[in-house]
Amino acid sequence: xxxxxxxxxxxxxxxxxxxxxxxxxxxxxxxxxxxxxDLTLRLAPGELVALLxxxxxxxTTALRCLAGLEDPDGGRIEVDGKDLTRVPTNRRDLxxxxxxxxxxxxxxxxxxxxxxLQLRRQPGERRRARAAAMLDLVGLSSQxxxxxxxxxxxxxxxxxxxxxxxxxxQVLLLDEPLSALDxxxxxxxxxxxxxxxxxxxxxxxxxTHDQEEALAVADRVxxxxxxxxxxxxxxxxxxxxxxxxxxxxxxxVTNRLPGHAHGHAAAVMDADVPxxxxxxxxxxxxxxxxPEHLAVRPDAAGGAEVLSVSFLGAxxxxxxxxxxxxxxxxxxxxxAVADFSPGQRVTVTPVGEPAxxxxxxxx
Amino acid sequence: MVPFFAYVTVFLLIPAxxxxxGAFVSGGRPTLGNIRAxxxxxxxxxxxxxxxxxxxxxxxxxxxxxxxxxxxSTASPRxxxxxxxxxxxxxxxxxxxxxxxxxxxxxxxATGFLTRALATVGVQSGGGLWLYxxxxxxxLVYLYFQVPLMLIVFLPAVEGLRPQWxxxxxxxxxxxxxxxxxxxxxxxxxxxxxxxxxxFTNAFSAYATAAALVSQGSPLLPLQIxxxxxxxxxxxxxxxxxxxxxxxxxxxxLVMTAYAVLDRRASRWLVR
Numbered sequence: 001x002x003x004x005x006x007x008x009x010x011x012x013x014x015x016x017x018x019x020x021x022x023x024x025x026x027x028x029x030x031x032x033x034x035x036x037x038d039l040t041l042r043l044a045p046g047e048l049v050a051l052l053x054x055x056x057x058x059x060t061t062a063l064r065c066l067a068g069l070e071d072p073d074g075g076r077i078e079v080d081g082k083d084l085t086r087v088p089t090n091r092r093d094l095x096x097x098x099x100x101x102x103x104x105x106x107x108x109x110x111x112x113x114x115x116x117l118q119l120r121r122q123p124g125e126r127r128r129a130r131a132a133a134m135l136d137l138v139g140l141s142s143q144x145x146x147x148x149x150x151x152x153x154x155x156x157x158x159x160x161x162x163x164x165x166x167x168x169x170q171v172l173l174l175d176e177p178l179s180a181l182d183x184x185x186x187x188x189x190x191x192x193x194x195x196x197x198x199x200x201x202x203x204x205x206x207x208t209h210d211q212e213e214a215l216a217v218a219d220r221v222x223x224x225x226x227x228x229x230x231x232x233x234x235x236x237x238x239x240x241x242x243x244x245x246x247x248x249x250x251x252x253v254t255n256r257l258p259g260h261a262h263g264h265a266a267a268v269m270d271a272d273v274p275x276x277x278x279x280x281x282x283x284x285x286x287x288x289x290x291p292e293h294l295a296v297r298p299d300a301a302g303g304a305e306v307l308s309v310s311f312l313g314a315x316x317x318x319x320x321x322x323x324x325x326x327x328x329x330x331x332x333x334x335x336a337v338a339d340f341s342p343g344q345r346v347t348v349t350p351v352g353e354p355a356x357x358x359x360x361x362x363x
Numbered sequence: 364m365v366p367f368f369a370y371v372t373v374f375l376l377i378p379a380x381x382x383x384x385g386a387f388v389s390g391g392r393p394t395l396g397n398i399r400a401x402x403x404x405x406x407x408x409x410x411x412x413x414x415x416x417x418x419x420x421x422x423x424x425x426x427x428x429x430x431x432x433x434x435x436s437t438a439s440p441r442x443x444x445x446x447x448x449x450x451x452x453x454x455x456x457x458x459x460x461x462x463x464x465x466x467x468x469x470x471x472x473a474t475g476f477l478t479r480a481l482a483t484v485g486v487q488s489g490g491g492l493w494l495y496x497x498x499x500x501x502x503l504v505y506l507y508f509q510v511p512l513m514l515i516v517f518l519p520a521v522e523g524l525r526p527q528w529x530x531x532x533x534x535x536x537x538x539x540x541x542x543x544x545x546x547x548x549x550x551x552x553x554x555x556x557x558x559x560x561x562x563f564t565n566a567f568s569a570y571a572t573a574a575a576l577v578s579q580g581s582p583l584l585p586l587q588i589x590x591x592x593x594x595x596x597x598x599x600x601x602x603x604x605x606x607x608x609x610x611x612x613x614x615x616x617l618v619m620t621a622y623a624v625l626d627r628r629a630s631r632w633l634v635r
Contacts, residue, residue, distance in 0.1 A: 069530055089533040096534040102527035105632035106549050115545075116535035149631045160531075167535060 018046035018203035019080035019170045021066070026075035028061050028227075035061040036072065037227035043171075048197050048204040049232070050214035052250070053224035059207045062224075063173050066205060068092050079170055095164030095202070096173040100180035102160050103148040109135065109159045110144040116167040134162035137196060154185035161193065165200060172197070172204040178213060186210075190217055211251050215239065223247045239290075241276055245358045248288040255294065255328045257350075258360060259287040266357050269303075269322070274354045285357035291331040293353040296320065298339060302347035304328070309340045320346055382612065385605035397606035406587060406607060412497055413584040414614075417566035420505040425559040427506070428513020429521075435514065436521040449518065452511035459508050464575035467494060467504050497573070497582045504572055509562050516561055520554035523633030550632050557625035560618045568615065584611060 021043040028036040035058045043049050051059035064070040066077055068089035077085045084092055095116075103112050113131040122130070135141050138158035148156055157177050164172060174193070178186045194217040197204050208214050214221045215235040222232035223246070231243045242248035245256075259268035261282050266273050268287045275281070296304075296318050304320040307327065316337045318330045328348055332340075340346065386397050400406065431448075438445040470477050471494050481487075494500030524547055532542040570585040581587045584607055591604030 067530075067534060069533070089530075090536050090538055092534075093536075094534050096531065098527045098531065100527075101525050102531045104528060104531070104546055104550070106546075115532075119536040119541070147631075163531075163535070173534075 018201050020045050020078075021171055021203055021205070022076075022078040023062065023066065024076040024078070026062065026065055026077070027073045028058075028065060028070060029073055034058075034227045036065065036075075039075070039224075039227065039229060041222060041229065041232070043203050043205060046201045046203055047219045048194070048206060048217060050206040050208055050218035050221045051224055052208060052211055052214040052221055054209065054250070057224040058227035059209075059224050060175060061227075063175055063205055063207045066171070067094055067096055067173055093167075093170045094173055095167060095169035095171070096175065097157065097160045097164050097177040099176045100153065100156070103151075103156050103163075105148045108145050108147055109140060109151065109155075109162075112148075112159055113163045113166050116163060120167065130166055131162075134166045135159070137165070137199075138162045138192070152185075153181050154189055157181065157189060158192070161196065165196070165202070169202060172202045174204060174206040176208055177206075179208070179210070186213070193217060215251070221251075223250055241354075242288070242356055243278055245286070245288055245356065248356055253291050253329055255289045255291065255326070257287045257289055257326060257328070259285050259357065261285045261357050266355075268350050269325075269348060271350045271352065273350045273352065273357075276354050276356045279355075279357040280359040284360040286360045287350075287355050287357045289350055289355045290353070291317065291329040293351050293355065294328060294330040294348055295351050296330040296332060296340070296346050296348050298344060299347040300345050302345045304346050304348050306340050306342050306344045306346055308342055309337055311337050318346075320348055322348065379612070382605050382608045385602050386609040389602050397602045400600075400603045401606055401610055405581075406584075409582060409584045409587040410610065412582045413567055416497055416502060416505065416583065417563045420502055420509045420566045421559050421562035423502075424506050424509030424513050424562050425517075425555065428510045428558075428562075429517055429555060431510065432514045432518045432521045435518060449515070452514045455511035456508055456515055459569060460571035461575040463504060463507060464572055467500070467507075467576070471500070495577060495579070497577055501573060501576055504576060505566050505569065509566060512565060513558055513562060516558040517554060520551055520558075520629060520633055524550065553625040554629040554633065557622045557629060560622040560625070564615050564618050564622075567618075568611065 021041075023039060023041045026036045026039040027034070033056075035056075037058070039058070039062055041049070041062070051062060053059050061070060065072045068084070068087065072085065075085070076083060079092070103109075104115065107115065110128075110131050113134050114127050117127040117130055132141065132144070135144050138161055140155060140158050140162070143151060143155060143159075148159075151159065160177070177193070178190055181189065190213050193206075197217075206214070206218060215238070218235060220232055221235055221238050223230045223238065225246055231238060231247045233241070238247065239252055242251065245254075248254045257268050259266040259273065261275065261280050261284075263281055264275050266275055266279075266285055266287050268289070273287055273289065275287075279285070303325075304322045307319045307321055310317045310319075311334060314334060316332050316334045318332055318340050319327060320330065321327050330348060387393055387395070389396055401410075435445055435448050438448075467475075469475055472478065473492070494503075528546050528550070529539075529542050532546050537545070568585065570589065573583050573586055574589060577583070577586065581590045588604045588607045588611075591600040591607070
């Protein structure tokens, strides 16, 4: 699989108070492993960009290079037009929230938030007011005098966010800040991070391996693999128009259906599926179809058999085995759950939404 | 739990009771005479020497051991150097008594290897007599097990420092020096003082090394206590020895209480 071009310009913008960030041709290797391979990324002022990818794809290395915690082997880092490539971390004017356990344990929440302001020699009165405002922003005014070990994981991350924002950084860096939290708190805090980011307008780079998280909070999401950006786009576009099968597989659930391409469409399961640009246009292909882009109906003479039916709240999922073909996932309205049961014969067909096709090697 | 309580009873409670009761008994009758005897110049002087010896070797051992622990913590976690040093310190921390005294005598004594070697090149080290003095040679010998003990006790605390704390300090605008002054140092302080107190009690209660090396008089409290049981000159002072042991128990109990308080705070900060 050839990788997509690695130079992208922002297509959306957030608030107007932030600064532009530009990583150009960043390279970083650990021995023989290339963690960053000529990475170029631009963040518009006030934009929140999420870097998404599997472990070891280089997303954290990119963030740490921007923070100055890692030195790139090559390339350039610019923030607000200034070259920061060789500037030490403590002079970069960045705020960073780590995965977990980053609060200073011998200080209260308030003292943690005031720490960066003390380093900037802000007068006591102003410092205390700013810390109080930041704790209020993250909803923890009542916990100001608690130490880290007296706060829950979610509260600790809120304090860490308040501490990072208190110094009014040019850029906010979020290094998987939700990954150590339980599911419910994760959703709450991710929404809160987005609310606060929109409120303060700080340009933000958010690293995560959770695609749902990235799609939910970011203006744009960059999918990384082997130190390179495979695609960066608005969440909607990334989901509906992936540029390759890696992105399609990594973002959302994808059915890999065998088909035959002929021009701008492919024959799949007795139906024609229009193909997205970048698809293979002839010969045997694998067509990547989302579960909601398949239809399933009971049919005693159908070519598939239901394996399981799962109720997922707003919708339901039917898993069926196509005779002589792949196992497919089909999304159906939750009220349709009663129509299907394991062992039942069904017919599965694509609904005709555009999909990506990649060339398939015949066995 | 039964084996545990049996062990504690036989090796801790009963000896402690023997000491406490014995300190207030003489000739089968209750008395405060043994306690009053603690005010004798020989006893107060021995107590003072013990405190000085323990304090000096604890402070020097703690500082050297802490530096060594930090150096070891920066080595590769699964590297040979780290495993070798921690194993070596595990052995050396328990390497006291007659064996250690003999090792020093054989090296620095009047006819020790190093003393003779230096003499052949014209350097006179005073015949190695300094080695037998409690405030010179004994301090050096004690450091031989105090420094490794500090490394073993303090290393987990140093390794408990999270890299995120340093990185957070840097992103907030702080330098390395500021990190140590405002973050790393204060976080390690309770562990450091706790370990220092542990070293103090370790030296304070040591007997065998001092007994093997110091043969003139009983300048330290443990040697004074030993003397009350083994002296062929002064008889019938066993219960004064128990009163001295009680004084040591009180000192150690106070120090260990402070240690426990500090350790509790450190364990909240440093999840090991």
